Amino acid sequence: MNALAALMIRDMRLAVRLGGGALIGILFFLIVVTLVPFAIGPDLALLKRIGPAILWIGALLASLLALDRLIAADHEDGSLDLILTARVPLELTVAAKAIAHWLTTGLPLVVAAPLLGLLLNLDPKASGAVALTLLAGTPALTFIGLIGAALTVALRRGGLLLAVLVLPLTIPVLIFGVAASNAAIVGPLPFGTPFMILCALTLMTLVIGPFAAAVALRHGLE
């Protein structure tokens, strides 16, 4: 556990220091969400209706932004070689990296969502619902992204391929995240049903992600 804690602390330190991805993600989220009212115009009712979807799309794109560095950075400087020769199982190592990544890039998006909800004319209850669904759903985005990051690690400029690989897999998370948010705001569905499915999706990716990523990394050895 000591080794995994050390890895998480290192990754979080790197994320918040100069050149890290933590601040970039949240700024990107802010920009995407700010752009939408400019594009749509001052139709408050429309903004309120599509607000949760905008916040979810923004969070999805922002969490994608830093993903290509998740494993590629360690591959480029040789750290991955040492990680592979450590006694810690690779599945746990990549899971620890993903958790550290979520804490520095996913969690800030959850915290920022209610503030950005103001820009989209969402009332406090709606903002709270969106933040709650993001809290439940963004770990799934990170762990799906983990698989993509492991698959594309050896490729130069793998970031673009990563986006193409990962985005289709995030569709279910997006559907149920937005469905749960809308259910809380306008109904008629109860909030619980889509929210439970969202939580189930997240739990599934928490299990599958690390194993798939570890297999991808081992297979990528040459």
Add this chain to the structure above:
Amino acid sequence: MAGFAGPAGPSAGSDSPRGHPLMRLLASDLTCVRGGREVFSGLGFEVGAGEALIVSGPNGAGKSSLLRLVAGLVRIAAGRLALEGGDPESTIGEQAHYLGHQDALKPALSVRENLAFWTRFLGGGEGPVESALAAVGLDRIAGLPAAYLSAGQRRRLSVARLVAVKRPIWLLDEPTSALDAASQTSLAALMAQHLAGGGLILAAAHGPIGLARARELRLGVTP
């Protein structure tokens, strides 16, 4: 181990200063294929505790590939690689330090943070980070971000990892590159100390690396 005669009593335990008296790295008929091309084939060697084997040969002969293969970072296409007297629960790579061309250092972290991380991650606990930094002469700039280190200093910081975490096998890929004369001498002293403690060294090099008694394995000489 039929070849080991003598009283295998409690004195042969892991607390003896030589550490791994029976340890032996054996390779036979090793074949390495990378990118569809056969790098070497039919390679055999043997390194025992306290021995160093220098792998030499022209560029592209497979020196680095051999080290990566032993570390478990490249798949063995054919042949056999075994470690006798090692920990049967661990792979060879988990009992080896791999010092490659890349330094595995994060520029945003300080010298001390870089080493402390690897020490903890590779299972050395809190580890003797300060004394390892002193051993490679970086203790006075321990707070400096690694981004400001020269190539030689980066190399020395990588070597400090080998000192901080005890592992019986050292796989060194051109360990003296970028090092000045004084650093080469101190690296040679560290390697001699490792060998005296019962360690194994497999090093890829183009020239002498300062070890008095080292055997040589020449790659790429067969027509």
